[in-house]
Structures are given as C-alpha cells and as structure tokens.
Amino acid sequence: MKTSIEQIQEKLADLELQGWLLYIWRDVNPVAVTTLGLSEGGIRSRRCYYLIPVHGKPRKLLHTIEPLTLDGLPGSDEFYTSYTSLKDKLGAMLDGYDSVAMEYSPECHIPTVSWVDAGTVEMVRSLGVDVVSSADLIQYFEATLDDQQIASHFDAAKHCKRIAAEAFELAGQRIRDGKPATEYEIQQWICEQFRKTELTWDGDPIIGVNSNASNPHYSPSSTESTEIKAGDVLLIDLWAKGKEKAAVYADQTWMGYFGSAPPENVQEIWELVRDARRAGFERVRNRIEAGKAVRGYEVDDATREVIEEAGYGEYFFHRTGHSITTTDHGNGANMDNLETHDDRPIIPRTCFSIEPGIYLPEFGVRSEYNVMIMPDGRPTFAEGTDQQELILVDV
Numbered sequence: 001m002k003t004s005i006e007q008i009q010e011k012l013a014d015l016e017l018q019g020w021l022l023y024i025w026r027d028v029n030p031v032a033v034t035t036l037g038l039s040e041g042g043i044r045s046r047r048c049y050y051l052i053p054v055h056g057k058p059r060k061l062l063h064t065i066e067p068l069t070l071d072g073l074p075g076s077d078e079f080y081t082s083y084t085s086l087k088d089k090l091g092a093m094l095d096g097y098d099s100v101a102m103e104y105s106p107e108c109h110i111p112t113v114s115w116v117d118a119g120t121v122e123m124v125r126s127l128g129v130d131v132v133s134s135a136d137l138i139q140y141f142e143a144t145l146d147d148q149q150i151a152s153h154f155d156a157a158k159h160c161k162r163i164a165a166e167a168f169e170l171a172g173q174r175i176r177d178g179k180p181a182t183e184y185e186i187q188q189w190i191c192e193q194f195r196k197t198e199l200t201w202d203g204d205p206i207i208g209v210n211s212n213a214s215n216p217h218y219s220p221s222s223t224e225s226t227e228i229k230a231g232d233v234l235l236i237d238l239w240a241k242g243k244e245k246a247a248v249y250a251d252q253t254w255m256g257y258f259g260s261a262p263p264e265n266v267q268e269i270w271e272l273v274r275d276a277r278r279a280g281f282e283r284v285r286n287r288i289e290a291g292k293a294v295r296g297y298e299v300d301d302a303t304r305e306v307i308e309e310a311g312y313g314e315y316f317f318h319r320t321g322h323s324i325t326t327t328d329h330g331n332g333a334n335m336d337n338l339e340t341h342d343d344r345p346i347i348p349r350t351c352f353s354i355e356p357g358i359y360l361p362e363f364g365v366r367s368e369y370n371v372m373i374m375p376d377g378r379p380t381f382a383e384g385t386d387q388q389e390l391i392l393v394d395v
Helices: 005-014 030-036 083-093 118-126 135-143 147-176 183-196 210-214 264-289 296-309
Strands: 019-024 048-053 059-063 076-080 099-102 130-133 206-209 233-242 250-258 351-354 357-359 364-366 369-373 391-393
Touching (some): 019 030, 147 183, 147 233, 206 210, 264 351, 264 357, 264 369
Antiparallel strands (some): 048 059, 357 364
16 A cells, blocks of 8 residues: 555544545545555446544445455455445445545536535535545645655756756757758757756657737647747747656746847736745645645645736736646645645645746746645755746847
8 A cells, every 4th residue: 555544544533524424436546545555457347345544443345256356455344245235335334424535526616526426415415424525635635745746856856957958059059050940940859958968758748939929738749849030039848757657746837038138028027926826835834834824726826916016917817826746737825826726735745736827929938846845844946946047048
C-alpha cells in the first residue's frame, strides 16, 4: 500500500471524519486504486467497497465471484451477490455512521475529486449516511512529496530553466542568420534536449508567437507553425521530470521579446502579469508566516485582483495554478476561484504553479513558476525561476 491504514486513521481523526468509504469498480476511481496500492488493470468488473473507520479494523464488501479484489488488505470480508443484498450489506457495514468521506465534491467544485457516480452517492445517503468530500484526505495521500521527490522537482526545474534560455538564444541566432525558426522547430528542439538530459514529459511544450501566445493551450505542428522574427513576442511553456517513477514535474513559462526594447504595451502587460504572479506568492508567504491557513482560491484571488484592478480582468480567463506531483496536474489544491472553487488548504510537502496571464488579440503574456511548500512549511521556488524582466534577445 502507498499509505498505511494507521496513517489514514490518524488523518481521519485530525479532520474529524468518521470513516473513508473507498468505492472500486473498473477504473472509475483511480484515487482508491492508488491509495490502496491495487495493481493497475486488475479484474474489477463488480462493485466493491473498502471502509476505513477512524478507529478499529477496516471492512470489505465484495462480490461473490470476485472475492480477491482486495486481497492483501487488512480487514474483515463480507460478500454480496444480488443488488438487493449489496444494499443490505452495505447498510449493515455503515450502521452507526452519520457520515463517510468519498470521492465526491459538492456541485463538482473540484473535478479531480469527483470520481464516485451520483447514483452511488444516492445509495449511501439512502442508508441514512451522509457523504462528505474526501478532498482533504486525497491531498494528504496523493499530493504530498517525500524528500527525494522534492529534490527531483528542483533538479527538473534547473534543467527546464536552462533549456528554455537556450531555446530563446537559438531562435535569436536563427533570426540573425537570416533563417528564422518556426515555433514547431523550437518545440521539437526542446523535446530533443529533454531526451538528451534524460527527462520525460507528457505533451510537447507550448511555443507561441504573438497572437498564438494568447491561446493558453496552443500547440504548433509540422503543418501549422509561425516563424519567429524580429519584433515578436514569444512564450515558451515547458514541463518535464526525471525518468524515475516517483519523480516530480517542473513546469515553467518564460516570456521574451526579439529586439532591444519591447513596445510600451508589451512592457505594460508583462509587468502586470509579473506583479500578479508575485502577489499570489506573497499571499501564500504572508499567511504562512502569520501562522494562518491559506486556501487555493485565495491565491487565485490575489493574482486576479492585480489584473482586474488594471482593467484586464476579461483577458485572464483561466485559473492561477495547478497542483504538481508525479503528473504535471496533480491531485492537490489548485489555485482556483474561477473555473472551480478550490477551498483546500495549502499544506507542507506540496507543489503547485502560480501562472497568471493576460491574453490580448495581438499577443499573450503568461508568467509561471512552481511553489514548493517545504517540510517546515516555508514556501519557496527553484533558484532563478522567478522571471523579473522580459528576456530581450538581440537580433
């Protein structure tokens, strides 16, 4: 198992939860699979349940023809055959409970938590047991990083920073040589550097010139790609990690201009986005230093306030940041009060991005770094990744 029953029960007690009911059917609840350490791709064609109480031994409810689905996990076994016996035995298992945590989020405020279907939630509630969200539990057992993982993130960040800087210089050299590179060529060059550095990644980097940078998920292709020329604004968003299974991603966005001085409007938008990013980090640091909790939506509010007060709120149309783990978008708190309302607290040993943006019709600007909450609660980021000025490339 990834985590022990004792660890889960300690956290249940801390959060004042009576129990965690993990529902397993096929692959619809990956949280249950990873938390319980189940094998990927196992036969799970029948519904089963694993109840971890705040005190005492866990209990299993399995179908008669799949008695080994939870084999190896501690706890007593109970079996059902018909749908009526399923409900009866689940009711008996939950007897005495007022509520249980499940992978559910009220109104789907946190989609990365909402794995249990509405019908299953209805069935549990029909037994007189309320269903509450397991969002906080998931963060503790899906998003916290050990010391080696924290180190792996900083190592990946160092490489991403270097590769991004070299990519800007390569694009500049191609302009000076009279053979401008396309977005796609720079993207593929970065991927080659990842391979040479023995990094892995999921999805190729975002390389966007001018108006293409106004599409936050823009991706050039071999058939549709713009040349990078003098006077252009260029956004490079790259993410990668080491090849170890437990390695943690680094995810960075860098902004540059090809020329000695950017136009006034480009400089204005860059400074707004940079200051918004800084405001998000300061919200985290100030709250933690004051011994107060800070939640994902509050970080989003801090960055958004800067951009809205300057009159560009309509051009910042995505959340401020996302959880980062062994996947680029992890299951911890997101910095979000726009697309969702993420009220999970930011906790030690978690990592997340702060990446506000302003996307105008003629060009887009985003600035991003990754905040690591260290084991002692101190927020920090990889050295040199807090870009303060536009990268100016001499052409």
